[in-house]
Amino acid sequence: MGMEGHHEFPLFETKKAKGRIIYRLFSSSMFIGICLIWFYRLSHIPKQGQDGRWAWIGLLGAELWFGFYWILTQANRWNLVYRHTFKDRLSQRYDEHNGELPGVDVFVCTADPKIEPPLMVINTVLSAMAYDYPPEKLSVYLSDDGGSVLTFYALLEASKFAKHWIPYCKKFEIEPRSPAAYFRSMSLPAVRDSDEASNFVTIKKLYKEMENRIEKVTKLDHISEDDRSRHKGFSEWDSYWSRRDHHTILQILIDGTDPNAKDVAGCTLPTLVYLAREKRPPYHHNFKAGAMNALIRVSSKISNGEVILNVDCDMYSNNSQSMKDALCFLLDEEQGHEIAYVQFPQAFENVTKNDLYGSDFRTVKEVEFHGVDGYGGPLYIGSGCFHRRDILCGRKLGTPYKKEEKKERQIRESVHELEEKSKDLASCAYENNTQWGKEMGLKYGCSVEDVITGLSIQSQGWKSVYFNPSRPAFLGVAPTSLAQTLVQHKRWSEGHFQIFLSKYSTAWYAYKKISLGLQLGYCCYSLWAPNCLATLYYSFVPSLCLLSGIPLFPKVTSPWVIPFVYVVTAKYTYSLAEFLWSGGTLLGWWNEQRMWFYKRATSYLFAFIDTVLNSLGFTESAFVITAKVADEDVSERFEKEIMEFGTSSPMFTILSVLAILNLCCFIGVVKEAIMGKGIVKVFETMSMQILLCGVLTLINLPLYQGLFMRKDKGKMPSSLTVKSVAVALLACTCFTFTY
Ligand SMILES: O=c1ccn([C@@H]2O[C@H](COP(=O)(O)OP(=O)(O)O[C@H]3O[C@H](CO)[C@@H](O)[C@H](O)[C@H]3O)[C@@H](O)[C@H]2O)c(=O)[nH]1
Numbered sequence: 001m002g003m004e005g006h007h008e009f010p011l012f013e014t015k016k017a018k019g020r021i022i023y024r025l026f027s028s029s030m031f032i033g034i035c036l037i038w039f040y041r042l043s044h045i046p047k048q049g050q051d052g053r054w055a056w057i058g059l060l061g062a063e064l065w066f067g068f069y070w071i072l073t074q075a076n077r078w079n080l081v082y083r084h085t086f087k088d089r090l091s092q093r094y095d096e097h098n099g100e101l102p103g104v105d106v107f108v109c110t111a112d113p114k115i116e117p118p119l120m121v122i123n124t125v126l127s128a129m130a131y132d133y134p135p136e137k138l139s140v141y142l143s144d145d146g147g148s149v150l151t152f153y154a155l156l157e158a159s160k161f162a163k164h165w166i167p168y169c170k171k172f173e174i175e176p177r178s179p180a181a182y183f184r185s186m187s188l189p190a191v192r193d194s195d196e197a198s199n200f201v202t203i204k205k206l207y208k209e210m211e212n213r214i215e216k217v218t219k220l221d222h223i224s225e226d227d228r229s230r231h232k233g234f235s236e237w238d239s240y241w242s243r244r245d246h247h248t249i250l251q252i253l254i255d256g257t258d259p260n261a262k263d264v265a266g267c268t269l270p271t272l273v274y275l276a277r278e279k280r281p282p283y284h285h286n287f288k289a290g291a292m293n294a295l296i297r298v299s300s301k302i303s304n305g306e307v308i309l310n311v312d313c314d315m316y317s318n319n320s321q322s323m324k325d326a327l328c329f330l331l332d333e334e335q336g337h338e339i340a341y342v343q344f345p346q347a348f349e350n351v352t353k354n355d356l357y358g359s360d361f362r363t364v365k366e367v368e369f370h371g372v373d374g375y376g377g378p379l380y381i382g383s384g385c386f387h388r389r390d391i392l393c394g395r396k397l398g399t400p401y402k403k404e405e406k407k408e409r410q411i412r413e414s415v416h417e418l419e420e421k422s423k424d425l426a427s428c429a430y431e432n433n434t435q436w437g438k439e440m441g442l443k444y445g446c447s448v449e450d451v452i453t454g455l456s457i458q459s460q461g462w463k464s465v466y467f468n469p470s471r472p473a474f475l476g477v478a479p480t481s482l483a484q485t486l487v488q489h490k491r492w493s494e495g496h497f498q499i500f501l502s503k504y505s506t507a508w509y510a511y512k513k514i515s516l517g518l519q520l521g522y523c524c525y526s527l528w529a530p531n532c533l534a535t536l537y538y539s540f541v542p543s544l545c546l547l548s549g550i551p552l553f554p555k556v557t558s559p560w561v562i563p564f565v566y567v568v569t570a571k572y573t574y575s576l577a578e579f580l581w582s583g584g585t586l587l588g589w590w591n592e593q594r595m596w597f598y599k600r601a602t603s604y605l606f607a608f609i610d611t612v613l614n615s616l617g618f619t620e621s622a623f624v625i626t627a628k629v630a631d632e633d634v635s636e637r638f639e640k641e642i643m644e645f646g647t648s649s650p651m652f653t654i655l656s657v658l659a660i661l662n663l664c665c666f667i668g669v670v671k672e673a674i675m676g677k678g679i680v681k682v683f684e685t686m687s688m689q690i691l692l693c694g695v696l697t698l699i700n701l702p703l704y705q706g707l708f709m710r711k712d713k714g715k716m717p718s719s720l721t722v723k724s725v726a727v728a729l730l731a732c733t734c735f736t737f738t739y
């Protein structure tokens with residue numbers, strides 16, 4: 001590149017975490033404890049005919065599983081690395097050589113104007129258009145699987161507003177560059193001078209006017225003739241049938257190569273494209289993976305950026321520098337050529353202080369992903385990931401990178417011609433008899449299309465990088481109700497487990513293709529779903545046995561109690577420490593423990609059943625899109641961290657039955673201790689079981705409130721309460737009578 005002399009300094013560095021020896025010693029001591037528990041279980045199985053033989057054997061199974069799973073989680077903690085970028089070096093090397101920076105195509109995906117409001121979508125789009133990056137190298141594509149004219153209208157508005165917004169962002173170097181988020185964080189301008197203040201007022205007014213127009217149109221669900229006549233694109237909806245049945249709609253709203261496409265400061269604008277790929281009932285559209293693949297093809301004709309950034313429509317860019325961060329990895333002269341993608345963590349704007357639904361994935365973000373990064377790189381988890389286009393399209397390791405000539409765009413054709421030519425690439429039939437969805441682009445047939453795609457890329461020998469800057473690079477919207485959270489986790493755990501059973505199994509396919517540490521790390525997520533069995537077993541069998549007076553754990557006076565006490569205390573103390581160290585609160589940790597229990601008892605259970613049925617060919621998996629808006633009262637309770645139930649769902653029934661059952665068992669044993677056998681006797685034989693049952697009762701407090709105490713709309717429906725009480729009481733009665 002003719003810039004010799006600069007290259008001795010890398011563009012990024014990788015540091016290993018300190019103090020890992022201590023961690024490894026601790027972890028080994030835990031392992032010894034676990035082995036002792038296994039040994040105790042195996043050597044103390046009750047004889048044939050003795051009480052609790054089967055319950056005991058079941059516990060043995062559950063503890064074998066938990067121990068095994070704990071070993072998997074160690075892979076993600078054994079070898080942490082942290083990355084640091086040198087953006088100043090990147091600028092030095094490329095400043096006068098802007099032309100040498102790669103083109104970046106940003107893909108924003110949306111699928112439903114009702115639960116992903118157009119105003120939110122365009123805020124994400126605008127934040128991407130305002131990246132601190134040469135605009136002639138930047139293109140933003142919006143894929144609209146909702147095929148909604150409302151979204152198109154909003155994007156058209158955004159294309160006009162961008163002319164004011166981008167120069168404003170650059171002039172005053174503001175952050176974040178999503179206008180909605182910016183104005184939220186700045187009700188009054190942080191006045192540096194009067195010029196900035198007056199600009200602030202003007203731009204805010206422009207934004208509010210646009211907001212009003214978009215909200216009016218969205219509310220009416222109708223676009224006036226007058227508005228329609230302003231852009232030829234609207235006529236596409238004249239022959240539009242429904243969101244599941246329509247032709248390709250492709251509109252280049254801003255053509256960055258057009259000399260007339262300038263912002264108000266006279267600078268070039270980034271290219272902006274709207275795409276609603278063709279949908280026809282006989283064709284499966286493969287959800288987000290299908291949308292991404294259509295975007296990859298269409299963009300290859302229009303801008304053909306070497307690098308692709310994908311964001312979900314709610315995940316706006318919170319840091320205009322992160323594009324350069326990502327390029328520090330991909331452009332590093334030494335190591336860059338083998339890095340296929342750079343994944344940023346997914347952070348959420350709306351998580352509350354104690355994160356009631358555990359949406360923030362604190363320890364996954366701050367610990368586990370640094371761990372997988374130490375073994376070859378993180379999973380590709382969708383939003384917030386920068387890819388090399390050619391690797392995503394199937395370039396194999398060892399084959400050289402070919403810089404493609406931008407043939408079409410040299411001899412300029414009209415925008416209309418270009419649109420017409422590219423449309424075909426987004427048609428339903430285009431992928432027939434091609435490798436798309438298999439060897440090219442994102443893979444189909446898995447509900448975490450991104451993870452399976454990343455795994456296959458890593459299995460070919462490519463590396464990836466996890467970059468976790470202190471200022472989040474992207475901020476999205478986390479679900480605001482329990483039901484939504486559980487459904488989202490069902491999709492994820494189902495997808496991960498599908499991978500485990502698929503051709504690209506993390507257990508078999510990946511073996512020896514990726515490092516063992518990374519393979520174990522992947523399995524940690526692949527095997528989320530099967531966790532449900534051991535967890536469900538542990539959450540009611542010991543409690544029922546407690547009620548019937550069958551001991552399943554060593555007495556307090558037995559030395560065998562030591563490994564149990566050690567493992568439980570050490571595991572939870574460490575988990576709390578890790579959580580606090582990752583920036584969480586004590587209550588946040590407690591909430592997260594509850595959510596793990598709820599997810600395992602419901603999301604994972606349903607995912608497990610569905611995946612098994614699915615692999616036997618009975619059902620097909622679907623993609624339930626997570627809502628990004630909520631009713632006012634739901635949002636209010638979310639802010640106050642009051643758990644949202646509100647609807648009847650089989651998931652809630654399971655949770656309620658478990659909660660009531662544990663409460664009954666706990667009350668039962670307290671009664672027995674006081675009025676029957678005596679406190680000392682009960683405590684001596686049953687202390688561990690009492691503790692387990694007690695913790696299960698305590699952690700369910702918000703659920704009891706929802707079942708019996710609350711009056712608001714977010715409480716459990718009364719019918720569900722009645723049903724769960726009946727089932728739980730029946731279970732307790734049957735069990736005590738049979739034993
Ligand atoms: O048919 C579809 C369905 C979804 N989407 C888009 O996919 C994105 C993710 O959907 P969402 O409901 O928000 O799912 P999440 O569970 O929040 O998303 C996470 O998990 C997904 C895999 O399940 C990844 O693809 C995402 O990037 C990741 O953020 C959204 O922008 C949707 O608009 C489509 O484009 N077409």
Ligand SMILES: [Mn+2]
Nearest residue numbers: 312314476626
């Ligand atoms: Mn989402």
